[in-house]
Amino acid sequence: MLPSTQSQATERQNKDKIRQIVKDHAGLGLALENVSDSTDLYRAGMTSYASVALMIALENEFELEFPDAMLSRSVFESIDSIASAIESLQGV
Amino acid sequence: MSTPVTAIEVPELTASEAFQQALAVAAKHADDVDRTGRFPSEAIDALRSAGAFGWGVPREYGGADAQINALADATLELSRRCAATGMIFAMHQIQIASIVRHQAESTWFRNYLRRVVHERRLIASATSEVGVGGDMRRSIAAIERIPNSPGDLVRFEKKASTISYGAHADDLLTTVRCSPTADPSDQVLILTDFAEMEAEPTGEWDTLGMRGTCSPGFVVRATCPADQILPVPFAVIAAETMVPFSHILWAHVWLGISTEAFGRAQNFVRGQARQNPGTTPPSALRLSELSVRMAEFRALAQGATQEYLSLAQEERRPTLSTIGYAVRINNLKIAASEMTVETCQSALRICGFAGYGNAGPYSVCRHLRDAYSAALMIANDRLHATNAALLLVYREGK
Numbered sequence: 001m002l003p004s005t006q007s008q009a010t011e012r013q014n015k016d017k018i019r020q021i022v023k024d025h026a027g028l029g030l031a032l033e034n035v036s037d038s039t040d041l042y043r044a045g046m047t048s049y050a051s052v053a054l055m056i057a058l059e060n061e062f063e064l065e066f067p068d069a070m071l072s073r074s075v076f077e078s079i080d081s082i083a084s085a086i087e088s089l090q091g092v
Numbered sequence: 093m094s095t096p097v098t099a100i101e102v103p104e105l106t107a108s109e110a111f112q113q114a115l116a117v118a119a120k121h122a123d124d125v126d127r128t129g130r131f132p133s134e135a136i137d138a139l140r141s142a143g144a145f146g147w148g149v150p151r152e153y154g155g156a157d158a159q160i161n162a163l164a165d166a167t168l169e170l171s172r173r174c175a176a177t178g179m180i181f182a183m184h185q186i187q188i189a190s191i192v193r194h195q196a197e198s199t200w201f202r203n204y205l206r207r208v209v210h211e212r213r214l215i216a217s218a219t220s221e222v223g224v225g226g227d228m229r230r231s232i233a234a235i236e237r238i239p240n241s242p243g244d245l246v247r248f249e250k251k252a253s254t255i256s257y258g259a260h261a262d263d264l265l266t267t268v269r270c271s272p273t274a275d276p277s278d279q280v281l282i283l284t285d286f287a288e289m290e291a292e293p294t295g296e297w298d299t300l301g302m303r304g305t306c307s308p309g310f311v312v313r314a315t316c317p318a319d320q321i322l323p324v325p326f327a328v329i330a331a332e333t334m335v336p337f338s339h340i341l342w343a344h345v346w347l348g349i350s351t352e353a354f355g356r357a358q359n360f361v362r363g364q365a366r367q368n369p370g371t372t373p374p375s376a377l378r379l380s381e382l383s384v385r386m387a388e389f390r391a392l393a394q395g396a397t398q399e400y401l402s403l404a405q406e407e408r409r410p411t412l413s414t415i416g417y418a419v420r421i422n423n424l425k426i427a428a429s430e431m432t433v434e435t436c437q438s439a440l441r442i443c444g445f446a447g448y449g450n451a452g453p454y455s456v457c458r459h460l461r462d463a464y465s466a467a468l469m470i471a472n473d474r475l476h477a478t479n480a481a482l483l484l485v486y487r488e489g490k
Contacts (some may be wrong), residue, residue: 029275042278042327043274043278043279043325044275045275045276045277045278046277046352047229047277048229048478048481048482049481052415052481052482052484052485055485056484056485058215059364059485065487066485068414068415068416068486068487069411069414071414071415071485071486072410072411072413072414073327073328073331073411073417074413074414
């Protein structure tokens with residue numbers, strides 16, 4: 001597999017995992033099929049409590065720790081932004 | 093730590109004759125305001141004459157461009173004389189900062205800021221609501237767009253559980269959901285003129301302390317152009333400005349209350365010392381202990397002010413939205429609200445019955461009663477619950 005396709009595959013895998021965690025923990029007011037990768041999760045009903053549960057679940061799943069500078073609203077506001085934060089921590 | 097250059101230096105505002113006059117007026121009427129539970133109209137008029145309502149407005153709109161350190165200083169000095177006046181000044185400046193920092197070049201809000209300065213307008217806020225259990229970050233009331241209306245009109249109705257000085261302000265900044273179908277946390281701020289809306293008080297404000305803030309519940313109804321909605325989500329305004337500004341300026345109200353109580357205790361001890369020259373009265377030891385607590389209190393408030401000043405600059409602003417900062421700014425509120433009661437209680441023990449009496453130069457009754465409100469304004473238990481959750485992911489010191 002070429003390096004670029006490999007990283008694309010990792011990105012897709014990551015996003016699928018994130019999507020499942022969002023489904024289980026974000027407590028959204030709408031069905032997950034209506035949530036795109038760029039949907040603002042906070043506007044879709046994710047409370048700050050739910051976002052903490054989401055962060056913990058992500059740390060468990062991806063076996064990483066978010067540094068303080070990343071524990072902010074902008075990082076957890078969409079599946080896209082979460083994926084790029086995780087990628088930067090995984091060094092992909 | 094670097095601090096931004098302010099257009100007008102702190103002493104220029106607080107040392108101005110007009111502000112000193114406002115301080116004297118606040119001191120003169122504080123006991124009557126407290127006793128009768130009335131609005132401190134003399135002190136607020138004096139602040140209006142001093143142009144203090146426009147201090148937080150940037151220069152380009154005619155204001156003084158005062159930063160949070162100058163506003164904190166003014167809040168402390170006012171609150172030493174009359175905590176209700178200090179709290180009203182602080183709350184007004186919190187609304188101003190929320191508009192200034194999040195108006196995003198809106199024509200309507202830029203014109204409004206000019207009007208605040210020229211018309212010396214006082215802004216109140218309606219962020220509480222009956223039915224949300226004290227959670228400022230959720231609303232039931234929602235903006236409803238009126239289709240095909242001239243000027244794109246919107247309307248809302250809100251049952252606010254409290255609006256401080258609501259019957260005495262010119263304008264009201266209200267949290268509402270951005271549409272009738274929006275999630276409770278999908279909020280915006282809307283600014284309306286009291287003269288163009290309905291506001292019915294729903295109760296009385298007859299309280300233990302902070303009696304002059306006159307903060308009963310209200311039902312408010314308004315119809316206005318959609319331009320009067322701040323163009324940034326309330327979640328951002330709350331994290332970057334409203335919450336830190338509130339906790340820092342409130343902490344200075346409480347520091348002002350405690351500073352005055354300490355001063356009265358110190359005068360009492362000095363009076364005892366004068367009766368027995370050459371001996372240090374036993375109460376002096378208690379005063380020394382209290383001065384340690386006051387030093388901690390001041391350091392706490394000043395540290396938070398300096399941190400905010402350094403983070404408020406554009407490039408460091410994202411830090412304000414981190415969980416770490418949320419934990420720290422909540423800690424400030426919890427600690428300051430507890431310290432103000434503890435220090436006023438210590439002052440009371442030093443002054444004894446001279447402090448327990450409602451009148452006289454050593455009375456700390458009003459201060460103690462005012463201080464008890466601190467733990468209730470955004471209940472400390474709610475902040476502890478929030479921090480308890482946030483600390484599950486935030487690692488202190490990392």
